[in-house]
Amino acid sequence: MTDTAFPQSEILDRLHAVFGFNAFRGVQADVVERVLAGRSTLAVMPTGAGKSLTYQLPAVMLPGTCVVVSPLIALMHDQLRSATANGIRAATLTSVDMDRGQTIDRFLAGDLDLLYVAPERASQPHFLDMLTRGRVAMFAIDEAHCVSEWGHDFRPDYRLLRPLMDAFPDVPRLALTATADRHTRADILAQLGIPEEGLIVAGFDRPNIRYAITPRDNPLRQLMTVIAENPGPGIVYAPTRAQVEKLSQQLQASGRPCLPYHAGLDPQVRADNQARFVASEDMVMVATVAFGMGIDKPDVRFVAHAACPKSIESYYQETGRAGRDGDPSVAVMLWGAEDFVRARQRLAEVEEHRRAGERTRIDALASLVETPHCRRALLLRHFGENPPPSCGNCDNCLDAPRVTDATEVARKLLSAVYRTGQSFGFGYVEKVLTGVADERVTQRGHDQLSVFGIVTTDEAPLLRPLARALQARGALVATEHGGLALGGDARAILKGEADVPLVLVPKKEGRPGRRRGS
Numbered sequence: 001m002t003d004t005a006f007p008q009s010e011i012l013d014r015l016h017a018v019f020g021f022n023a024f025r026g027v028q029a030d031v032v033e034r035v036l037a038g039r040s041t042l043a044v045m046p047t048g049a050g051k052s053l054t055y056q057l058p059a060v061m062l063p064g065t066c067v068v069v070s071p072l073i074a075l076m077h078d079q080l081r082s083a084t085a086n087g088i089r090a091a092t093l094t095s096v097d098m099d100r101g102q103t104i105d106r107f108l109a110g111d112l113d114l115l116y117v118a119p120e121r122a123s124q125p126h127f128l129d130m131l132t133r134g135r136v137a138m139f140a141i142d143e144a145h146c147v148s149e150w151g152h153d154f155r156p157d158y159r160l161l162r163p164l165m166d167a168f169p170d171v172p173r174l175a176l177t178a179t180a181d182r183h184t185r186a187d188i189l190a191q192l193g194i195p196e197e198g199l200i201v202a203g204f205d206r207p208n209i210r211y212a213i214t215p216r217d218n219p220l221r222q223l224m225t226v227i228a229e230n231p232g233p234g235i236v237y238a239p240t241r242a243q244v245e246k247l248s249q250q251l252q253a254s255g256r257p258c259l260p261y262h263a264g265l266d267p268q269v270r271a272d273n274q275a276r277f278v279a280s281e282d283m284v285m286v287a288t289v290a291f292g293m294g295i296d297k298p299d300v301r302f303v304a305h306a307a308c309p310k311s312i313e314s315y316y317q318e319t320g321r322a323g324r325d326g327d328p329s330v331a332v333m334l335w336g337a338e339d340f341v342r343a344r345q346r347l348a349e350v351e352e353h354r355r356a357g358e359r360t361r362i363d364a365l366a367s368l369v370e371t372p373h374c375r376r377a378l379l380l381r382h383f384g385e386n387p388p389p390s391c392g393n394c395d396n397c398l399d400a401p402r403v404t405d406a407t408e409v410a411r412k413l414l415s416a417v418y419r420t421g422q423s424f425g426f427g428y429v430e431k432v433l434t435g436v437a438d439e440r441v442t443q444r445g446h447d448q449l450s451v452f453g454i455v456t457t458d459e460a461p462l463l464r465p466l467a468r469a470l471q472a473r474g475a476l477v478a479t480e481h482g483g484l485a486l487g488g489d490a491r492a493i494l495k496g497e498a499d500v501p502l503v504l505v506p507k508k509e510g511r512p513g514r515r516r517g518s
């Protein structure tokens with residue numbers, strides 16, 4: 001392919017004519033120019049950075065059709081609506097579309113700028129046949145991290161894209177993702193056949209979002225506080241449909257309109273709730289992670305997580321739905337030991353060759369929730385950036401937590417777990433350590449153990465946060481019956497080879513969303 005045949009001025013004219021924008025944002029210009037010059041590219045851009053435009057603009061400028069691969073039909077239809085609203089000739093080709101014949105005719109006639117398809121279509125021989133009979137301008141692969149087993153959302157169907165695209169060696173590929181750490185990026189390049197020099201990474205910092213992460217002690221009260229402190233529209237993410245239903249009821253007590261959203265709701269109800277949220281200036285949407293992709297609401301003022309998301313990537317993507325308009329917004333996460341216990345239990349079900357990657361992901365999350373240092377700096381380093389050590393706009397920067405060396409107490413706790421047979425829950429172990437000789441304890445002779453009553457009154461309040469921290473880190477794991485057992489680096493701690501710093505969360509009401517100086 002020749003170098004870009006499009007002068008700058010023409011690109012900017014079309015940007016204005018089609019989208020009504022006067023300028024590109026951030027790396028958009030680089031991405032668009034590369035693609036127009038026929039060079040394959042991987043664009044890693046945070047949510048809200050404007051990824052769609054980077055393929056939609058070349059799609060209207062290049063002769064032929066841009067084939068867009070997207071993992072979700074709902075997402076495709078959202079994209080289709082907004083593209084069509086901008087006067088772009090676009091269609092989706094999915095199992096739910098009734099007008100497939102007409103779409104194929106339009107493609108063959110060169111009457112489409114964008115054709116959205118699901119990855120599984122790529123493996124169908126007649127799809128390849130159809131593409132060869134028309135003109136393909138470029139391939140756009142949305143949510144490209146799905147091609148990587150290192151990514152948090154691997155979809156085997158994405159592996160079928162490479163052979164399809166290889167049949168069109170001169171057609172440029174544009175892979176797009178908001179969430180790719182260094183490993184995943186390298187893997188996407190390799191899997192999709194994009195040269196290393198084709199990697200373009202936008203800055204990940206979202207300076208207007210204030211991050212706060214705090215242990216979950218009274219979630220309802222904690223969420224009420226977040227809502228009360230943030231009068232604008234917000235999203236509360238909960239892990240299960242049942243919790244979404246329950247919380248959306250309970251949070252009505254805040255006096256704000258609250259609606260539920262999850263994949264189990266009737267599609268019409270879901271669409272209505274989404275539309276009402278998008279139009280609202282004070283609504284709280286209580287949702288599973290099914291909510292948010294492809295939703296264009298720039299004035300979301302807060303995102304609260306009732307539980308730990310499944311990875312740093314998910315955390316970043318979900319919190320990234322706050323403050324796309326650039327105004328101050330907050331992201332508050334509540335976490336508990338159970339979140340990590342469950343995640344680590346699920347490791348057993350993960351295929352062997354993916355387990356190490358999955359474990360690294362959980363450990364990374366544990367360090368995000370446990371760090372006494374700047375959250376933003378940790379996030380940005382995770383995405384390969386080199387940020388300043390403190391941001392001044394996260395809970396830890398605004399209100400430095402105290403850190404204590406809890407190694408000694410951790411050893412006592414771990415040896416009590418060990419000596420009582422690694423089968424009791426926290427409450428029981430706490431009794432033994434603090435010297436409560438009740439019937440359960442004496443019957444088993446645990447009042448005779450060397451660890452009985454070994455914890456001082458000063459140390460006792462550290463036990464619960466310590467157990468939580470040790471579970472996050474994996475040094476304590478849960479048995480099948482809910483008891484505690486040793487895991488991870490527990491032995492290193494017991495042998496004095498590993499330290500256990502413990503972050504002491506300030507016991508102030510409303511720490512999560514508190515405004516600076518109040």
Ligand code: ADP
Pocket residue numbers: 021022023024025028045046047048049050051052053296
């Ligand atoms: P992403 O897919 O990266 O999350 P979108 O493509 O949905 O982001 O774009 C986010 C928002 O930014 C949309 O409202 C879009 O219209 C807007 N946007 C994109 N590019 C520009 C631009 N160059 N100037 C102004 N607004 C833009």
Ligand code: ZN
Pocket residue numbers: 373374375376377390391392393394395396397
């Ligand atoms: Zn900070």
